[in-house]
Amino acid sequence: MRIAYFHCFAGISGDMTLGALVDAGLDWELLQADLAKLPLSGYQLQREKVIKKGISGTKVQVLTEEGHVHRHLRDVREIINSSTLPEVVKEKSIQVFTRLAEAEAKIHQTSVDQIHFHEVGAMDAIIDIVGSVIGLWRLEIEEVYASPVHIGTGFTKCAHGTIPVPAPATLELLQGVPIYSKDIEKELVTPTGAAIITTYCQDFGNMPPMRADTTGYGAGEHDLVIPNLLRVTIGGKLDQVGSDGHIRYGGKGDVRQGDALMMEANIDDMNPEFYDYLINKFLKAGAMDVFLRKIQMKKNRPAIVLSLLIHTHQLETFYQQIFSETTSIGVRVYPVTKYMLPYEIKTLQTKLGQAKVKVARYQDSLRNVAPEYEDCRRLAEEQQIPLKEVYDMIKYEAYQRLEAKSYLETKK
Numbered sequence: 001m002r003i004a005y006f007h008c009f010a011g012i013s014g015d016m017t018l019g020a021l022v023d024a025g026l027d028w029e030l031l032q033a034d035l036a037k038l039p040l041s042g043y044q045l046q047r048e049k050v051i052k053k054g055i056s057g058t059k060v061q062v063l064t065e066e067g068h069v070h071r072h073l074r075d076v077r078e079i080i081n082s083s084t085l086p087e088v089v090k091e092k093s094i095q096v097f098t099r100l101a102e103a104e105a106k107i108h109q110t111s112v113d114q115i116h117f118h119e120v121g122a123m124d125a126i127i128d129i130v131g132s133v134i135g136l137w138r139l140e141i142e143e144v145y146a147s148p149v150h151i152g153t154g155f156t157k158c159a160h161g162t163i164p165v166p167a168p169a170t171l172e173l174l175q176g177v178p179i180y181s182k183d184i185e186k187e188l189v190t191p192t193g194a195a196i197i198t199t200y201c202q203d204f205g206n207m208p209p210m211r212a213d214t215t216g217y218g219a220g221e222h223d224l225v226i227p228n229l230l231r232v233t234i235g236g237k238l239d240q241v242g243s244d245g246h247i248r249y250g251g252k253g254d255v256r257q258g259d260a261l262m263m264e265a266n267i268d269d270m271n272p273e274f275y276d277y278l279i280n281k282f283l284k285a286g287a288m289d290v291f292l293r294k295i296q297m298k299k300n301r302p303a304i305v306l307s308l309l310i311h312t313h314q315l316e317t318f319y320q321q322i323f324s325e326t327t328s329i330g331v332r333v334y335p336v337t338k339y340m341l342p343y344e345i346k347t348l349q350t351k352l353g354q355a356k357v358k359v360a361r362y363q364d365s366l367r368n369v370a371p372e373y374e375d376c377r378r379l380a381e382e383q384q385i386p387l388k389e390v391y392d393m394i395k396y397e398a399y400q401r402l403e404a405k406s407y408l409e410t411k412k
């Protein structure tokens with residue numbers, strides 16, 4: 001599986017993302033040809049090699065004469081949808097803009113439909129976002145990972161006036177993401193950059209085990225005490241080391257194999273109401289799965305087996321949590337091998353409204369489509385339609401659209 005790891009040591013913006021992808025080998029002519037499929041004119045895309053603290057990177061700039069425009073999400077959607085770009089690029093770009101709109105709506109206390117973008121809906125932002133989506137698609141990136149994000153500090157000036165760094169929309173988009181500041185008084189992360197990385201990134205943390213095939217540096221606009229660069233490393237994800245000592249890489253659509261641990265504790269003396277709280281707590285802490293089984297123990301005592309499926313590096317975290325949060329004084333831990341189909345979460349604009357679906361593929365063919373329960377529930381309540389019908393309608397619509405335009409077909 002081909003992955004990209006973004007090292008956000010000097011933050012991230014739309015143009016830094018595009019610059020990093022170009023620097024990592026995204027074909028410049030192809031990118032321009034793809035962007036020309038958008039119904040936008042009056043802009044020029046420029047790239048130049050620059051040096052930031054001795055490290056060379058690519059600076060991409062969108063030169064436009066567009067004045068101050070206000071676009072709604074529907075205007076941006078219309079621009080993207082009326083292009084001849086592949087469906088997969090359109091969907092992902094709209095997903096990024098929808099996240100932006102949701103964050104803006106929350107900050108300005110209005111609705112996603114009413115919010116009008118200032119800078120973040122301008123031509124350069126559209127080119128940066130759609131260009132980055134094209135880049136990740138053209139470079140055949142299947143999963144994205146990123147480091148904790150350096151956000152900067154201080155204040156910045158924009159159409160709203162003087163606002164704190166990180167900008168409110170940026171901070172809203174970065175909820176749940178590890179972020180930090182090191183006294184650099186600059187806006188290191190823009191809403192556009194935050195929307196791109198949070199739409200794509202599976203996990204923020206250290207670089208996952210990977211084979212680094214190529215690296216690119218995208219330059220930001222500032223000269224700082226640190227290199228104002230975004231680094232992207234692209235290569236094969238290391239799934240496991242085989243018994244022969246060789247590293248195995250999963251191919252596109254291959255079943256993924258991974259080492260994991262199963263932790264189990266038999267509990268017969270705890271208030272059963274606590275399980276609800278604990279399951280949520282363990283899942284939030286990063287357990288891959290948590291489940292309960294009823295058993296009869298010695299002396300015919302009814303009890304519960306609490307089972308946690310976790311990553312091997314989480315062992316200490318979870319036995320500490322089990323010992324402090326439950327009445328158990330012992331846990332069993334055994335290694336397990338997981339076999340998984342690769343999946344992605346897609347956000348679809350369905351006839352009923354927006355809904356996320358989990359799409360699993362096996363050897364490039366669609367294997368399973370599962371509508372997200374919370375979205376179905378929301379739509380059922382909003383539209384006053386039985387939940388089971390909402391679920392079936394979204395599943396049917398997703399199958400029709402995804403099967404018609406599989407990832408590979410649309411790429412040709």
Ligand SMILES: O=C([S-])c1cc(C(=O)S)c[n+]([C@@H]2O[C@H](COP(=O)(O)O)[C@@H](O)[C@H]2O)c1
Binds near residue numbers: 118120157187191193
């Ligand atoms: O355009 C809008 S509405 C806007 C909102 C906010 C909020 O945080 S709310 C911030 N900004 C600032 O505009 C520039 C450009 O951002 P890009 O993502 O387009 O590069 C930046 O300084 C933002 O903080 C704009």
Ligand code: NI
Binds near residue numbers: 104107108160169
């Ligand atoms: Ni705003």
